[in-house]
Amino acid sequence: MITENAPETAATKLSRVDEPTLNTEYAVMEHFYTIQGEGAHTGSAAYFIRLAGCDVGCSWCDVKESWDADSHPRLTVRRMLEALLETPASIVVITGGExxxxxxxxxxxxxxxxxxxxxxxTSGSSHLSGSLDWVTLSPKRFKPPIEEIYPYVDExxxxxxxKKDLQWAVEHAAKCPxxxxxxxxxxxxxxxAIPLIVDFVKEHPEWSISLQTHKYLGVP
Ligand code: SF4
Incomplete structure (x- = not known):
């Protein structure tokens, strides 16, 4: 007779995590299930956790409301996991803010x-912490990365x-694996910037183009 294992419940999964960890709080701007719009995993379903607080100060930042951590609630790990486990997401993207x-x-x-x-x-401008499966470094001139992050950069x-941002990009690439x-x-x-990037990638095919596809698609 063939028996099928029952799928694990969210409660069973949560029981693997100890209470002090579940009760740890983070300043969080928002957390939601969506599509990764940028970078190497473009188009993949992902649960986003946007942590609050940023000290980098990019003039063109499109999430300036994330900068002040004190203006956002502190959520426990348990609360975020409970929401996450209501979705079938397999990838979680921790972003910010910084x-x-x-x-x-x-x-x-x-x-x-x-x-x-x-x-x-991350902009890589603060000490690296956590156990991470994929590190995307997005360096910012306003507060450049610290050296310790480069060996861990996947993307x-x-x-x-x-134009001068292309030279800035090459300088960071030289420090990455x-x-x-x-x-x-x-x-x-x-x-x-678009024709600059197109010409550069044609000349330097080790580079590729990332687009903010979620903005084109109207996906939040
Ligand atoms: S690092 Fe990110 S969140 Fe912080 S100011 Fe720059 S673009 Fe905005």
Whole structure:
């Protein structure tokens, strides 16, 4: 007789995580299930956790409301996991704000214990923490990355506004491992960046283009 294992319940998955970890709090702007719109995993379903707080100060930032951590609620890991486990997401993207302003050890440990792949998108300007399956470094001139992050970079995604950003991208790529995927992304309100990037990628095919496809598709 063939017997099928019953799918694990959310409660069973949560029981793998210890109470102190579940009770750890983070300042969170929003968390939601959507489609990854940018970078190497474009088009994949992913649960986004947008942590609050950023000290980088990019003038063109499109999530300035994330900057002040105190203006957002503090949520427990348990609360985020309960919402996450209502979805079939297998990838969780931790973003911000600048997510490394908060110690990610508890949150990422919990996410992996419930079977999720943990991705992070960071400027790399604060100390690296957490257990991470995929690191996307998006360096910013306003507060450049610290050196310790480069060996861990799976994906380098540089936002381009003008020509000098291409040289800035090359300088960061030189510090990353050879396995790192190299991506250039035009800043949304800088259409002049697009022909610059197209010409550059044709000349340097180790680089690819990343687009903010969620904005084209109208996906939040
Ligand atoms: S690092 Fe990100 S969240 Fe912070 S200011 Fe720059 S674009 Fe905005």
């Amino acid at each position: 997510p490394l302003l908060q110690d990610l050890d508890a949150l990422t440990r919990a996410l992996q214990l419930v079977g999720k792949q943990v991705h992070i998108e 380098l995604k540089v936002v381009v506004l003008r 050879s396995r790192t995927q190299l991506l250039l992304q035009p800043e949304w309100d800088s259409p002049n």
